[in-house]
Amino acid sequence: MSEVAPLISDLAIILIIAGIVTVIFKWLKQPVILGYIVAGIMAGPSVSLVPTVSDPANIKIWADIGVIFLLFAMGLDFSFKKLINVGITAIVATVTIVCGMMFIGYTAGNAMGFSHMSSIFLGGMLSMSSTAIVFKAFNDMGLLQQKFTGIVLGILVIEDLVAVVMMVVLSTLAVGKHFEGKEMLESILKLAAFLIFWSALGIYLIPTLLKKIRRFTSNEILLITSLGLCLGMVMIATKAGFSAALGAFVMGSLLAETVEAEKIVHIVQPVKDLFASIFFVSVGMMIDPAMMWEYAVPIFILTLLVLSGQVLFGSFGVLLSGQPLKIAIQSGFSLTQVGEFAFIIASLGVSLNVTDKYLYPVIVAVSVITTFLTPYMIRLSEPAYRFIDIHMPESLKDYLVHYTSGAMTVKHQGTWHKLIRSMLVSVTLYLVVCVFFITLYFSYVHPLIRKSLPGMEGNLLGFIIIFLVISPFLWAIIMKRNNSTEFRKLWTDNKFNRGPLVSIVLVKILICTIIMMSIITHLFNVALGAGLVVSSIIIAVIYFSKRIKKRSLTIERQFMANFQGTDGNGLSTESDTGSTLGSNIPFKELHLADFTVSPDSIYVGRTLKESSLRTLFQINVISITRGEKRLDIPQGEEHLYPYDKVTVVGTDRQLESFRTSMEQKKVERNGNGTSSQDEMEIGQFPVEGGSPLIGKTIREADISDSIIIGIERSTVNIMNPDPDTIFKENDTVWIVGKRKIIKGLNKD
Structure with missing residues (x-):
């Protein structure tokens, strides 16, 4: 009898444990991502209360795939046009955060007795927030349409690019014991050239290719093609000396410019969810509770530094770029975790044998703790802003309002x-x-x-x-x-x-x-x-x-x-109103967001006038994208259909109310769920003596919510009968309809 391979048995263990723990966390109304990390601790080699994995190296492979698909999904949601819209803010904030956290990390490392090289590497680790964790937290908390999340994701993308350069610089420093300006400049130029070339080539080739083969593609073919392109760009990126995560993000951004972007997001979602869960479980598996106790003091200090430093420098950097105080505080509180790039930098130091051996487990523990706290820090941003707004001197408040308003105004350029x-x-x-x-x-x-x-x-x-x-x-x-x-x-x-x-x-x-x-x-x-x-x-x-x-x-x-995002005939396939209207919106709280109408939404089939979106939510519909066409400034008689992408403008609060309403299903509005009595099935019923149907036509019988597909008679069988066909005694009628209707006809 053959045995199950360790890879399969380990995967079974972590998925079973993750499933049980996440159900409990969902019941407790806690973020699912925290459940994954707890499941990882339980499935890891440090806890013997439950069955543990036999080969953690296999889980590392699954986790690497999880990071790839997470970054791929983020790229699908965050296209180049969105990155350009938050580009200046993201660059200013990233420079502020990296410089500030590098200084804090190096100073703290020296103060705690770390070696000189370990302190430098520690600064690099603390400056990198987690793209994967933040994106997952935003998605779970339903915040992806809010204004500050676009800025945060822009900062994280640029931080990932900075991390690539930082690894080259740290490697050069570790080997040569001093900075090599030429090596650093070459790495920066190489990264910029890579991004420019593949982005330009991809934008030219990939949307054109998908348009030409669109009529031949099914969901299955599109899924395979999308994942193949993603992994192909991962291979290209790693061959060029960059991270796999960078390649996945680039390909996701390229596919976000295609007419199939919404469909790709939909069909890739289950694959991404599977491997992303394994990644977060693997993060929990890296932590040893005993090790956390042994290095409790450094872990506690570094955790406080990450939380306070990221809030301080993140908020200040976003504020410095000209964003309002509320957006700045929300952004700073969202960046308070140590990211997956910190593990890569720590592994680099270990492989080069230039950092202390305990640095890696310490930074993993800090990462797990800050990951636990990420959803709570995001939720804390609102009350923190209200507290600061109440206690801030009026003179400083007026100055910030004047500064942010002036910074967001488009200045005249020579x-x-x-x-x-x-x-x-x-x-x-x-x-x-x-x-x-x-x-x-x-x-x-x-x-x-x-x-x-x-x-x-x-x-x-x-x-x-x-x-x-x-x-x-x-x-x-x-x-x-x-x-x-x-x-x-x-x-x-x-x-x-x-x-x-x-x-x-x-x-x-x-x-x-x-x-x-x-x-x-x-x-x-x-x-x-x-x-x-x-x-x-x-x-x-x-x-x-x-x-x-x-x-x-x-x-x-x-x-x-x-x-x-046009199809070559002037028809837009992507909502680009953000670039044309975003800078002209007079109210700083307003911003644009995209929503996809699900097939079971209460708005399906309604007109905009019937939906009363402006009255109920104080939002304005800017455009409706349907397939390859986009309708700008739609009128009230325009209907909403499944998978329409609706671009609206409003404040965070208004958009959140609209998102909640969009997720409401039709069955919820009627006060009941879908039961077995509502399922469609094929059935039959006899027309017996005394039946009210005898002598009536199918049209006159008016059997609602059903289709009569055949009638059996002693002399002939009638397939797809005409509406004027008359029911006769002893007919057997074949019908497709809801189960409760068919049962009722049989009782009659």
Whole structure:
């Protein structure tokens, strides 16, 4: 008899324990995430009261998959457009938090007698909040539509990017015992190039691909395709030296720009829930209650530092970026936990043998405790804000109102500033794409060509291939923004502007010439002078070529259509009203949020006028997205249908009331649930002598909520009878309807 593999038996143990514990926590009205951690402690090797896992290494594998799917789901919910909308706030807050927590962690480590290197690593660990835990807590608490959650998720995403750079810096510091500025700069540039290239390529390719194959895809195929793309980007990210979580988030963000985003979220949800639960259970399994007692004092001190430091620096950073005090406090209280990147940084220190051995279990314990407290800290933010608002001096309150209102106002920017900024963005984007394509060509394609076609012929073929690929992007580098409103205004306003403007264009031409010259000299081994001449001629051809111009504009048009969520015909597939209206809303408490109408919502089939959303909740419906089309500013006669995405504007309180109402099901409104008597089934009933149906047509009988699919008679069987068919004595009628209706007909 074969035995069950440890991987399966361990998975069975943790899921059974997690199921029992989370039911208890749900009954106690506690966050489910806390139940997972308690289940992990119970299933871990440190507790012998219940069966424990035999090989914790297997659970680590499941947990890694859980982190991937959590970040993938977060990317699906938090697209690039949303990240751009909170970009400045997230950057300012992240810099404030990381710098402040690094200082606190290093100081506390030295004060508690940790080694110099352990103190540096400790600062890095304490500065990283948990994307997975916060996202799960927001989801469980129904807060994802509130204004501050978008800012918090933006901060967490940028913290994850900072963590990647931090690991490179800490590795360099651990090996060389000093900072290597060159290594740090290279890692930052490499990360930026990776994100720009794959984001641009993904936005161009993936939505287009899904549109073309949409009619061939079922839920099963879409699920497999989505998970395959997610894991494919994970492999690309890890090959490039970045984290798997970063790759999963990037792919989720790319799929969020597609017409299938809502469906992908729906079908991926069960997979994400399974592996996410295993991840949180694995966090609990890392904790040893005995170890917590042994290092109780450092754990207690570090826990207090995380809670107070994240609240202080998080709130201050968000406030500094120009957000209102309430949003700042809610954001700061949401970041009070040590994240999964802290485990990675701690493991890095252990593998390099530069940190104290007890640092890893201590930071895991702090992470578990702060994870426990995360939902309660989020709930505490409201009363904390009310307390501060009541006791704050009026002069300081007026100053903060003036500061945040001024910071959120769009300031006038000089024409030169706008032109330089737009040119810098476009040149950087296309330059990164060109460099990546050239790198990929010389790393993978060129060796294959040289192997099968050596000599000049192979080099010439290779040059043609790389030229065809990058020429549209070189044209864009040279020409983009040369005919913009700002460029023309500066050119006509003052003749002294023309020299700098021409110089800018020449610099862009020079950049393209250098790129082309590097390719030519590498392939054909010519002198720099000859390479410069040939490159200049080729760039001139690119400049004047109408075909290359057309290809470049086509690529850009498709990219922008995918990024903006349109289907190429001007029909939006993604609610982009946040970018067009968000900065013009006059009331600082208002913000936009998206809600999906579930099939059993009480609003299904109702018109907006019948739903009275504005009267009941004081919200305004901005748009309704249905499939590939979006209806902006819908009228009162517009109906709501299942899976419609409704974009509304309101305050956090108004949106929360609307969300609660949206989740109310039709059966709840009628005061009863779905019972076995309401289920649909196929049944039959006889038309006996004396039945009131004899002599009546099917239409006259008016048997409600059912369909007559057949009639058996002694001489003939009638399938799908006509509504004018007359019932006769001794007929046997086959019907599809609710069970209680069929039982009633049989009694009659």
